[in-house]
Amino acid sequence: MRILATGSAGMLGSALVPALMRAGHGVVATDINLTDSHPWGPTGPALGHLDVRDRDQVRHTMAAVQPDIVLHLAAETSLELSDADPDHAYLTNTVATKYVAQQARSAGIPIVYISTAGVFDGQKATAYTEFDRPNPINTYGASKYEGELLVAATVPQHFIIRAGWMVGGGRMKDHKFVSRIVDQVRDGADTIYAVTDKLGTPTYAPDFSNCLLGLLDSKVYGTYHMACGGEGSRYDVAAHLLDVLGRSDIELVPVTSEHFAEEFPSPRPPSEIMRNLVLDLQGMNTMRPWRVALAEYLQVEFPDLVRASRVA
Incomplete structure (x- = not known):
């Protein structure tokens, strides 16, 4: 077409x-x-x-x-x-x-x-x-x-x-949550904060x-x-990201949305968890579990961080 x-x-x-x-x-x-x-x-x-x-x-x-x-x-x-x-x-x-x-x-x-x-x-x-x-x-x-x-x-x-x-886009296009965590890792942060009261896919x-x-x-x-399989909080996503990078040396601190209220004042739904029900019913759902997809993203787009973490 x-x-x-x-x-x-x-x-x-x-x-x-x-x-x-x-x-x-x-x-x-x-x-x-x-x-x-x-x-x-x-x-x-x-x-x-x-x-x-x-x-x-x-x-x-x-x-x-x-x-x-x-x-x-x-x-x-x-x-x-x-x-x-x-x-x-x-x-x-x-x-x-x-x-x-x-x-x-x-x-x-x-x-x-x-x-x-x-x-x-x-x-x-x-x-x-x-x-x-x-x-x-x-x-x-x-x-x-x-x-x-x-x-x-x-x-x-x-x-x-x-x-x-x-999730996607690498260093040039990714300006969302995952990119914010990756940037903090790259900048040498020893403590990262992530919210537990916002759920999604x-x-x-x-x-x-x-x-x-x-x-x-x-x-x-x-x-x-059309979302990846599974669900989790922002904290869960950040925790998996640090695990894939092998960065157990970085402390991940759970917080509520109030911690970021000044930077992000707009109301956000407490849950944005979706199921691809219609795709499932039609036998057309090819979306992988989000943990698998996120690990691939980090390994493909940020190999320097993955290698560095393994060496460390």
């Missing part, structure tokens, strides 16, 4: 674009950030500019590319920025999604919309499935959920994919990409959860 991908320069795009190319698809990769015009190397596609918040740009790009499917990754993912500037969040995550969805409908092509476990309020005692009703508690989650509703109402052939705590970008490829080929449209 000829695929138009928005927001390609981020963490997920770093894994998804190469996976699509390996599968034989033609990818037209776009982003608002063009600091690196060839983020996938000389054999990958050049990164083109597209601001999905600009209705005319979206229309012109779709007309020029004439894709068979549009993969909509572009989003504002910062909870703090979204709460501080709701207009920006709704423009980027909701109105821009409407622009992309309307053009997909006009062209008669499917759309893939990447959403989030953050659409739930976190009050459920067990894992969220695709059959649970979203109830977001912050602007980011609300703007993404409104995007889901627009996609479902606008494009009959749609994939709405909810990811968990995204890490989602390894390469696993997500491979699972999504199977879903695209199936053309079984709908809403899906």
